[in-house]
Amino acid sequence: MALNKSLDVVQSEENLTPLSPRMMNTLRKNNNVFSFIRSQAEEEIDILTENLRSMELGQDKFELNDSDEISFEEGEIQEHLDPICLHDPGLQELITLLVDWIHGQLTLDRVQLNNIETDYRDGQVLRLIYEKVMGNDPIDLPCGDFVQSRERQKRNLFFIVDKINSCMKNIDDQLQSKTKLIFAGEILNTLRFLIKINNYCFRNDRPSVILPRALKVNILKIKRVEKRLQHEKRVVNILGNHFQPGARDAFDTLIENAPPQKVTMVKNVLKKFVNSYLTPIGFEVETLEEFQDGARFCALIGCLQKFFIPFYAYIQKPETFEERLKNVEFAITLLEDGGFAKPVNRAAEIARGDIKSILRIIYGLFVKYKTD
Known part of the structure; x- marks a missing residue:
């Protein structure tokens, strides 16, 4: 790919890739737009090739979140974040971006977010996001506010997650399992849900935050079959697949530049x-x-x-x-x-x-x- 062509892509408003604050600072410091395009493309290639390599060579040892709330039903599939990814500066930045975004929109409600594993489990913060950030009418949680019972918190959480999912018109046959993991404090599922909400807000002209295009994380995909747990380790882009017809992706860069x-x-x-x-x-x-x-x-x-x-x-x-x-x-x-x-x-x-x-x-x- 020619440098001039790359610069034209970045300078075109229609094709402009959203940048996070860290990426923007990197651009200003290096004054090198092309290096940024390469870093984004290389990130996507790394996700693709590492995924292939890890699945081809077999599975490494992997430790699960030790929450008492995590359990497996027969045939259920769960995805968990590799704890080592929590030390990745890119993931820490993503968490900071999302938390600052929510804080900024809920300032008048005096919401304090201190721990991504527990802040969303009772459904109260998600209800405020549903009303104030996504722009919906106020609703009451089925078990009321400020409940201490774990079962009531879980009922509230399942209710508001279903409401948000319906608002986003998102069909997900594993929603119950994913909500259970949010309640258990599993970070991967919490982050993915917040990212989906942010993307919905962006598409519907609601307050949102600009996120990077790709961020690789290791996940463990687990399925219970006949009382045994089958697992596989994967490398994924936690930001999801945002490929649009006509847009470049990892396969374009792989063939042309790798x-x-x-x-x-x-x-x-x-x-x-x-x-x-x-x-x-x-x-x-x-x-x-x-x-x-x-x-x-x-x-x-x-x-x-x-x-x-x-x-x-x-x-x-x-x-x-x-x-x-x-x-x-x-x-x-x-x-x-x-x-x-x-x-x-x-x-x-x-x-x-x-x-x-x-x-x-x-x-x-x-x-x-x-x-x-």
Whole structure:
């Protein structure tokens, strides 16, 4: 990527990436816009490559929050923050930004926020955020204010989290589990909820704070199966995925700017993953670009989702662009039927062999199915 092109992106108001105060100070001090773009892009690449590496090599020892409130139901999936991340200056800055934002909006209510693990568990601060920050009519908590009983605090919390979630029109089938973890003082779920509220406020012209685009953290994803806990360690962007069609992301930077050995590592890990499913059925690939035929995507999705796709449903050996496009469109339909969000790339980009578009889909499948 050329320097002049990068500077044009930053200087354009339509494409301006929101910066946190720390990032702004770094820019002023270094007077180097390009270095900031690289740091943001490199952060996203690090998240991608570290996630691949950690899942490929296996799991490290990981300690959970020792709260008495954490318990697991059969089949329940929980995500916990690696405690070592609490020493990361970037995460500390994120917490400070969010706390200062809430403090600033609730000054007249004399709210004191001292501990992110406990400040939100009784629902009172979240109710004020719902009313004063998000701009909704006042509501009463079901068990009243200033309750001391843990069960009443939990009932209040579940009530207001559901209210906020409904206001944001956010559909989340794990909301009950995540709310339980907020009550338990699990920081990851509390931060993610506050970030969603801030993003909602930003989109709806309510008071909000500008957050960085990417911040990597280690998480432990845990599922209880037959009275045993299965787990996997991942590297994620706690700020979420804000990719928009036409915007650059980690895959753009990976292919265009990353060192060749890093690109090779990503491709090799993903190729090993897909071939573990495709080789037994005779669809092994030498390069990931072969997925442009769409047929291998159909076969891979069928293997991963454990259902048989009739051979007549797609063209096994497409010879024209139109036939490849038809296969890719069918594969995208299979993805959506399996619960995946609609890919941001157009089917035609995949059918033309665009490696960035292919990598995005395969990486999403890798993250979801690697440890199943």
